[in-house]
Amino acid sequence: MYTLSLFISPPISEDEILTRAQKLAGLTLGQIAARFDQSIPRDLHHAKGWVGKLLELALGATAGTQAVHDFPDLGVEMKTIPLRKDGRPKEATYVCTVPLTDFESYWEISWVRRKLSRVLWLPxxxxxxVPLPKRRLGMALLWSPNLKQEAILRADWEELMDMVCLGKLESITAYQGVYLQIRPKAANSRSLCEGIGESGERILTSPRGFYLRPTFTATILAHCYML
Known part of the structure; x- marks a missing residue:
């Protein structure tokens, strides 16, 4: 169970965010949990998101479940990257939910772009x-997409959102998009929300999320760490 037993003041600058995060590098999740008086789940199968919540607490993130950046006053998002033994990302990185009815018209105002404009990556x-308490945190880094990366993200977003707006939800697969993909996002198959069908009618469908491909996050890590 995740319980908030300590209050860590929000950082007042990007430098402070990065300093706090880098001081945690090399520590195990067990050591970080003990430092902030947090209990550790047996595994992550029934405690999805526990690692992110622990690190939010440790770094003073204040967003919680609100639809804002994790560090709202600084416009910085925090993302963990689970890594394999060889340093490759183990899975896709969730960005945000896909708007299935109230569409965003332009990339410039999209929540995806705002979420990815400044990211604190935590490997x-x-x-x-490796038992959960013994898993170590890597060296944090702050990242913004360069012009080429943003151009590809934008093209992916526009292609995928065109399909969403045209009611082609069931035609979207995880194979579409170079960096960005759309995948179902629901606790179970019974979780449904409203979407738009091909004839413009309201339908019930599975929630979707935008995700970054592991191949893309691997290039971010490789560039920043000069691997």
Whole structure:
């Protein structure tokens, strides 16, 4: 169970965010949890998001479940990257939900662009053979997409949102998009929300999320760490 037992004041600058995060590098999740008086789940199957919540607490993020940046006063988003033994990202990185009815008209005002404009990446050891309390946190980094990366993200977003707006939800697969993809996002198959059908009618469908491909986040890490 995740319980808030301490209050860490929000950072007042990007430098402070990065300093706090880098001071955690090399520590295990067990050590960080003990420092902030947090209990550790047996595994992450029934505690999805626990690692992110622990690190939000440790760094003073204040967004919680609100639809704002994790550090709203600074416009910085925090993302963990679970890593394999060889340093490759283990899975796609969730960005935000896909608007299925109240569409965003332009990339410039999209929540995806705002979420990815400034990101604090936190690599975390994630091999199944390593017990959760013994998994270590890597060196944090602050990142913004360069012009080429943003151009590709924008093209992906526009292609995918065109399909959403035209009611082609069921035709969207995880294979579409170079960096950005749309995938179902629901706790179970019974979770439904409103969307738009091909004839413009309201339909019930599974919630969707925007995700960054592991191949893309791998290039971010490789560039920043000069791997």
């Amino acid at each position: 975390v050891e994630a091999e199944n053979c």
